Amino acid sequence: MKLNIKNETSRLRAVVLGTATSNGPVPKIEEAYDPKSIEHIKAGTYPKEEDMVAEMQAVASIFEKYNVKVYRPEIIENYNQIFARDIALVIDDVFIKSNILPDREKEIKAIQYVIDQIEPKKVNKAPSEDIHFEGGDIIVHNDHIFIGTYKGDDYSDCIVARTNMKGVAYIKSLFPNKTVKEFDLRKSMQDPKDNALHLDCCFQPVGKNKAIIHKEGFRNLDDYKYLVDFFGNENLFHIDRDEMYYMNSNIFSISEDVVISEKGFTRLNVWLRNLNITVEEVPYTEIAKQEGLLRCSTMPLIRD
């Protein structure tokens, strides 16, 4: 397989879509690794497997409609494998295995059959365990790579901080010809409305030259301003705290003019349609309860 990913929006040809099959029982609070899951465990509203399977099937059907080749992870019994985005990433023709949260490290073996189809010299793994990064924090934008990180002193105690500056440096070392810009993200284990779990939970490019952004997701105002200068304020769709919580920045592009979005994202979907983007709406509110949405559950392999 010849990989090719240069940005978020070129026409998609092949993708890994996670799976909710055999997702396991409702986790105990101490087993959860994001505040939104904890909120739903406490409230007794943690999503049911059958509902999540149906939601992901709706996404698979959209891919089928657009002739996108879909790979699903092999099933690991009673293990959460929904968020395929984070376990690895593709930049240009290079496959990089993430150094992910230890709770999630088994997920990668379920796509070994996909990795086996890639030329071995194009498959990378970080050389040491103190280099942390997850795919949700890494957004390739042509000759730029945008990376979410967390620079707080409490990084090592912060289970919602998944990419460190060593991770940023590692990605930079792999792509010396790209401009790598890191963003210090706001984290909260207490309140999911204050937690930008990954960069794609508060920012994502869409369409030809637009992006969705949540200003308060950035700890450093200069990082936010960098994106305003980069895209131009008129090209940004600002989402508020509640819209970030429902994961409006985490839609997924099949091309510059076709996007998969959640059917309840009314304001966003109107904005997209006004840009002449076709919005394929799916129900995804159950998956969203685990603090991830459409970008989080997909890992693109080939775009035009």
Ligand SMILES: NC(=O)NCCC[C@H](N)C(=O)O
């Ligand atoms: N790219 C993403 O933001 N992925 C969502 C991962 C959610 C999952 N509950 C986690 O905390 O790892």
